[in-house]
Amino acid sequence: MSDNITPDPAADPQRPPAGWYPDPQDQAAQRYWDGTRWTEHTAVSVPSSAPADADPATSPAAPDPTAEGGGAVAVSSRRGLSQLKWWHWLLIIVGAVVLVGVIATAVNGARSSSSSVTRHAPISGEAARSEEPVETVKVPDLVGMTLAEAQAALEEVGLTLEPSEAGDDWVITAQSPTSGEYPLEGLELSVTSEAPKPVLTLGQENAIGSAQSYLSFSAFSRAGLYQQLTSEYGEGYEAADAEFAIAYLEENGLVDWNAEAVESAESYLEFSQFSRAGLYQQLTSEYGEGFTHEQAEYALAQVGY
Numbered sequence: 562m563s564d565n566i567t568p569d570p571a572a573d574p575q576r577p578p579a580g581w582y583p584d585p586q587d588q589a590a591q592r593y594w595d596g597t598r599w600t601e602h603t604a605v606s607v608p609s610s611a612p613a614d615a616d617p618a619t620s621p622a623a624p625d626p627t628a629e630g631g632g633a634v635a636v637s638s639r640r641g642l643s644q645l646k647w648w649h650w651l652l653i654i655v656g657a658v659v660l661v662g663v664i665a666t667a668v669n670g671a672r673s674s675s676s677s678v679t680r681h682a683p684i685s686g687e688a689a690r691s692e693e694p695v696e697t698v699k700v701p702d703l704v705g706m707t708l709a710e711a712q713a714a715l716e717e718v719g720l721t722l723e724p725s726e727a728g729d730d731w732v733i734t735a736q737s738p739t740s741g742e743y744p745l746e747g748l749e750l751s752v753t754s755e756a757p758k759p760v761l762t763l764g765q766e767n768a769i770g771s772a773q774s775y776l777s778f779s780a781f782s783r784a785g786l787y788q789q790l791t792s793e794y795g796e797g798y799e800a801a802d803a804e805f806a807i808a809y810l811e812e813n814g815l816v817d818w819n820a821e822a823v824e825s826a827e828s829y830l831e832f833s834q835f836s837r838a839g840l841y842q843q844l845t846s847e848y849g850e851g852f853t854h855e856q857a858e859y860a861l862a863q864v865g866y
Contacts, residue, residue, distance in 0.1 A: 695744050702740035703733045708754055720750065730757050768798045768806035776816060780824035783807060784851035822852045822860035830864060837866040 579596040584603060586592075593602040698718050703711040709729035712722050731754040738750070761769070768790060775781055775789055789795040790803035798806075810816040822844060829835055829843055843849045844857040852860070 696746065697742050698745045698748065699742045700738065700740050700748075700750060703736045703752055706733050707731065707757075708733065708752075711752065715750075719745075720748075722750075722752070727754050728756070731755060732757055762802075764799060764802040765805045765809075768796075768802040769809050771796050771798070772803075772806045772810055773815065776810075776821070780821045780828060780850075782821060782825075782850050782852040782856065783818055784847070788851070818852070818856050819859045822850075822856040823863045825850050825852070826857075826860040826864050837861060840864075840866065 576596065577594070579594055581591045581604065582594050584590045584592040585599075587603075591604045593600045593604075698720065700720075701714045701718065703714065706714065707729060708722065708725075708727060708731050711733055715721060733752045733754045735753040736750065737752075771790060772786060775786060781789065787803055787807060790798045790806065791800055796803075807816075826840060826844060829840060835843065841857050841861060844852045844860060845854060
């Protein structure tokens, strides 16, 4: 090996031993060669007072960064500012300009964002109380009350029922709206009521049951059903109880005499042949069915006569 090692040790087939050599990238500095590759350790070359032809082996060697206690050696792993190239300074200046621009944009954006917020002054107590509260009323449950009882209950909350043809003893079966608290303004309350059920005697109650039972098994005129209920050969009810039972069925829509006449005519025709006159006679005779003239004519028309 020559006294002056200037070639790149990495390019030498016979690689030199570890040590300090001129930096291939910066001849003004030295870089440490670990025997196989360049390391990141560099040092600024110090002019030597030794003659140019001095033997490197006898010249003071650069400190070994791998030696123990090497941390005390003043070796810098970074280049000093004096060693920066012109293009290094250009990059630093450009980066500083960009950084200043980013900071200025962020500050201006923050100021713009904060200035766009609209703040509303809180409503004063006087303004908050200017809106009057909605007046409400509690509607009671009226179902099951008589109209008289319902009127009294409504008057307690400041409401009244419109007059109607129903009696005060009629019982309310439905109401709209149902019980609850509602705004008073615009409230419309309506009720549905029905006549109270009469208090029946035992004779009246039994007569009604017997009349319904007869009608469920056979066709009867009004006269024929009355005869069946009062006859000593029938049920034997008192005339007043039998009349009450028949009237109860009529008032409550539990019997249709025209339909009974049609059923009776169809029953006769099912078991025998009748002329129109013969069937009419059978339907209206007091010894037959006892239907009225109008009921018999209706039945004849329904069966095809």
